[in-house]
Structures are given as structure tokens and as C-alpha cells.
Amino acid sequence: MKLPISLKLALRNVFRNKIRSLITLAGIAFGSVSIIIAGGFFEDTFMQMREGVIHSHLGHIQIYKKGYNDHGSSAPFDYLIEAPEEILGKLTALEHVKLVTPRISFSGMISTGDNTVAVFCQGIDPEGELILNKIDTIKSSDTGLAIQAGTNLVKGDEFEVILGRGLAKNIGVQPGDSLVLLTNTVGGSLNAFDLNVKGIFFTASKEFDDRALRLPMHIAQKLIRTQGIQTLVVLLDRTENTQAVKAQVLKTIQGMRLEIKVWNQLADFYNKTVELYSRQFFVLKLIITIIVVLSIFNTINMAIWERTREIGTIMAMGYKKRDILKLFLTEGLILGFLGGIAGIAMGAGLAWGISFIGIPMPPPPGATVGWTAFIKVVPKLLVSSMMISVTAALISSFYPAFKASNLNITDALRHY
Template identity: 40%
Template sequence: MISLMSDIRIATRNLRRNTKRTLVAVLTVSGGVVAFLLAGGFIDWILLNMREGTIHSQLGHIQIVRPSYFEKGIADPYRFLLPSNSPEQTAVTATPGLRTLSSRLAFSGLLSLNDGTVPFIGEGIDPELERPISSRINIMSGQDLKDKKERAVLLGEGLAKSIGATAGDTVVLLATAANSSASAVEVTVAGIFSTYSKEFDDNALRLPLDIARKLMRVDGATSWVVLLDDTDKTKPAVSFLSTSLPSEQFEVVPWNKLADFYNKTAVLFSKQVEVVKLIIGLIVILTISNTQTMSVLERTTEIGTSLAIGLRNSVIMQIFLLEGVLIGLAGGVLGVGLGYLLATLISAVGIPMPPPPGMAHGYTGEILISMPLALDAIVLALTTTLLASLMPAWRASRMNIVDALRCNQ
């Protein structure tokens, strides 16, 4: 330990001997760290925003359904109905971290206004219980649903445009009820909504639960939607519910198994961040390697003298490696500080973004620098500078003593 501390002091003094070169090296590393943080932080913010948008507009954290509902229930959802006010539903309310539990009834049919008729995919919801789950749904015009008995409907933005409906219009919902008979209900358009998913907005409407049950002539729900107070509690909650509910009657499905678009986007963006990380790492390695090589050439006589008086080759190599690590540490810490400052300033201004594929509206982006990302940036700085110092350090430790001493003669 004493020897290591002595080598660190020597390496620090060596770096201070040529402050301009050291400063350029540190700024190069910090610039790479800042670039990585801004790119990674932007991607992290997009993924976090998309994740929470997916959870708080459609899926909730957990959905409880009958087994095989998502595979076979779309065509005939009424074979997979969950009971109302059952002991199992009461057991779900004991889930640790539960914020709200809402029942949903999925159905489909035709929406009619004047002479126009279009197909729709509907959800019967309890507006009061659903409100925390649907906090990311934007009401573009009109107002949200108030209670589960209100004879009103919320239309997706694209669905409303396709039939020319506006808030306040009276529309007719036509469907085939659970007993295979035709059923219809007349409701008022309370409002027009939009979510992050244009496909959902083009086809979806929301109806108070009691009205949906009356339309479909059923009692119960096709799913129970659980919202937790923290997304990180999803896995423990799934484990709790899986042990609390009989598996032959209920299937507990976390949000990430239903969010196919999010999962594919997360994989794509993660690969992009890795490519950016690789490019930044190569730039830093080439720059620091050149800096360290110049330092070795300038100190050839000094290295030869050190070897002549008995300093071991491994010590020479260790000192140069420590110089690279110290450059990486200084550049990493400085880069994280600058990156956090720039991210805060950029986020305060916002990054105007056009509508991405699958969305109808643009958004204002931000940059999120988390602790894991900052630690990853520091590890990147240390790793690249250490790798960049390997070859110069090895060359310094393998110098011929006689040739090194004659270098400047």
C-alpha cells in the first residue's frame, strides 16, 4: 500500500510537469464523457417517458386476467370474464405498494354518427378508479368521464376524426352482446383523447363500466388493472399476486410482457447507445495513447536512469498506467459535472421533437442523467485511459538502458 501511494504521488508529479498536455488529455476525456452522458441521458429520458406513458395510459403495472385471455380472448372475451366483488378481487387490494385497482371490460363494435359508421375497440372503465392509471391520457377537447354510470363516451383522436365527431355530439354504439344478440346504446361524446400510441387513438373509445356492461349484457370484467406507487415494485407485486391467486383461475401479467413496442424500442436504443459508447471510447483511446507516447519519448533518458539505478520494469510500467488512470479519473469526474450541468440547462429549455413513428404528436425532450449512467461514464473514462496507456507503459518498461541513456547525447 505504501509503495502504491508513493507511485501515485510520482505519477501525479509527472502529470504536473507538462500541465498543457495533461489539460488537453483531461479535457479530451471529459469531452467524451459529456458526449456519452448527453446521448445516453437523452435515450434514458425517452425510454423512461415511454415506459411511464405506456403504464399510465393503457396497461397499468399489472393486469390480472383468466388464463390464455391474451392468446384466445380477443375473439371471444366473454368466455374469460372475471367476477365482480369477488374474494379474489379483495385479496388483490392487499398487494404491497398498491395505488389503485380498476376493472375493465373489453368489447368491440360499430360507432355511428349521422350517416357514418366505423368500427371501434372499446373499454368499459370505472372513471374514478381509472383516473390514476390513465394520468398520461391527454383530453384534447371536452372533458373526461366522471362516473361509471354516466351515459357518455371518450373517443380516441383518430377515431373521432374518422367519423367527424366532436365533444357534445350524440353517437350510437352498436355491438353484438354476450348472448349473440344485437345491442345498441346512445351516448354523448364527453371528450376526445390522445395517448402516445396513434394506432390506439385511431381505434379506441372508453365507456363507463356500467354502460358497457349494459351494452354487452354481462356482469364482470375482462381484466383487473393494478397500479402501484412505484414501477420498481412490479416484480415483487407479481410474485405476491401469483402466490395469492390460484394459477388455474387467474393469470398475473406484468406490463413489460404486454408492451411489445416499448420492448423493441428499448433494445434498439440500447444498441445505439452502445455504438456511441464504442465510438467515444476509440476516440479517447487514440488521443490518450498519443499523449502517453509523447510523454514516454520525452522522458526516455529519465526512464533509462531510473532503470540504471535499479528501478524494476514493473514499477516503470505501473507509474505510466497510474498516469493514465489519473487522467481518466480527473476527466471522468469533470465530464460528469459538466454533463450534469449541460443536461440541466438543456432540459430547462427543452428539446423540440417531431412526432416519432406511431405517434400523432411531437413532444419536448429532456436529458436524464441517473447515477448508474454517471458511474458508467466514469468507468468508460477509466477503462479507455487505462487501455490507452498499456502500449506506451509497456514500451517504457522494456527500454534498453544503454540506448535510453544515450538518447539525448
């Protein structure tokens, strides 16, 4: 296949000026590597935060009685799902649904005799929560909710609870201690149970750990005197299937006076963190683009100065302005493409090496748990890296190419 003359000349010029071309390619490749490593770090951080929040307590989708999201905080017992078995069976049969587990939430007061504090209580199905808490997609962590001391709730537990570690520290209890939980019943009267502390847990959310108490569902229902539940928490096989399953769930619950929320509507801290990091990454990409533009601009500009007589010669041979413009734009495009390819190869290799070792990270703001970060290379990062390399090359080549195409033939031939 015969190559266009402009491409042949551009390739010749790129490989003729080896040192300058290598320096330019190194600059472009470095920019690509920086985008891949920084972007991969952010991608992994987002993924670990997301999965930690989902598996610690949110799930992928939550289903409530209609009106609960607007008024449930002031009147939680007015929005109970009284017969959840039917809807639970239908949801479990949906594609991509791994688990549907019930919950009931209410506020209460716990007392150890010396200390009394307000708490957020969750009645849970222990078997379902154990499945929910396991994360299969994160190498650095096995659970979204981990037990620090004692043991977790299991099927058959009666008057036993687990506490968030911030709450346990606040009231000074350990596994094996006793406490009294006082709360309002559905009918408005007071009820209290003596409970044993079975374990102390922690999650990705410090706020949750500082105020949360969990107890078996049937004990919670006895305490507040109801057979209903408030929430059905749906766990999926993959977070990426959330929107597809949401559409199926909406069809399933149509006409049942129920409403749903997906995990990203409930994870306010995660959403704000992603927004902050995304803006930082945009600034980083902008800086890298400017560096690449200046690097290629300098290379093309120097090439024009050194090859002024050559440009005059080929113009005298009949080459038009657009041919000269095309020649130098093609040269810049080749540099951008080769630099992008080299950057992707080096970036992917470096990302693999870093991920093999891992990067120990301190707890993020609002959390008490550190994690091991990796570099998650995703296709959009590789495409973004290549696009920036090629686009920056074209932008930086345009002015020198335009300048070369407008040289006066006579002046160019006299140039030394």
C-alpha cells in the same frame, strides 16, 4: 501516509507536462460529458414513454381469467371474471398498490348515419381511470390520457362515451354529437345503444387513439348483457416496484384460475424502441472509448519519447521493467480518473442546465403527441462514464508503458 514511488513519479509527470495533460484531460472529460448527456436523454425518453404507455391504458399489471391471453381475442366473452369483488379487495390491500380498476373490452360498430366504422370498445370505471391517467413522475406531462375536446367521463355518466381523436376525426364527430354503437352480447345476439359523445381524447399511442371508444362500465355491461368483467388493471405507486408486486399478486390469486401480465409484456412498441436506442447508445460509447484511447495513447507515447533519457537514468539506478511499466500505467490511470471526475462534474451541471430549459421534441413514430425531453442523470450513467474513462486510460497506456519498460538502458541514455 507515504505514497508509493511509482505514484509520486506519475503525479509529478502529469503535473509537469501541464499543457499536454490538460488537453488529454479535456478529451477524456468531453467523452464523459457526451456519455452523460446522451445517456441521460435516452433515460428520460424511455421513462416518459414508459409512464405514458402505463398511465394511458396499460397500467402496471393486468389480471385476466386463465386462458384469456391465448384465446381471448377470438372468444372474449368466454373468459369473464364473474365475481371480481373478492379479488379486487385482496389486491387493493397489497403493499405498493395504488389502484385496482376493472375493465371490459369488446369490438363493435359505430354509426353516425353517414359513416360506420369498426371500433375497439372499453367499459371502464371513470373514477379509477382518472387516477390511472395521472402521472406524478413526469414534469412535462400531467396525464397519460388527455382530453382534447369536451370533458372526460365521470361517476354518474350514463349513455355517454369518449372517443380517440383519430377515430373522432375519421367519422367526423364532435362533443355533443350522437352515435349508435352496435355489438354482440354475451349470448350471441345483437344489441345497440344510442350514445352521446362527451369528449375526445388522445394518448401516447396513435394506434389506440385511431380505434378506441370508452364508455362507463355499467353501460357496457348492459350493452353486452353481463355482470362480469374481463380485466383488472393494477396501478402501483412506482413502476420500479412492478416485479415485487407481481410476486405478491401471484400468491394472492393462487388457485383462482387467473393469470397476469405486467406492463412490459404488453408494451411491444416501447420494448422495440428501447432496444433500438440502447444499441445506438452502445455504438456511441464505443466511439467515445476509441477517442479517449487514442487521446491518452498519444499523450503517453509522446511522454516516453521526451523522457527516454530519464527512463534510462532510473533504469540505471536499479528500477526494474515492471517498475517502469507500473509508472506509466499509473500515469494513464491518473489521467483517466481525473478526466472522469471532471467529466462527471461538467456533465451533471450541463444536464441540470438543459433540464431546467427542456428540449421540445416532435412526436415519435407511431404517436401524435410531442413531449419536452430532459436529461435524466442516474447513478449507472455516472459509473459507466467513470469506468469508460479509467478503462480506456489503462488500455491506451499499456503499449506505451510496455514499450518504455523494454528500452535498452544504453540506447536510452544516449537519446537526445
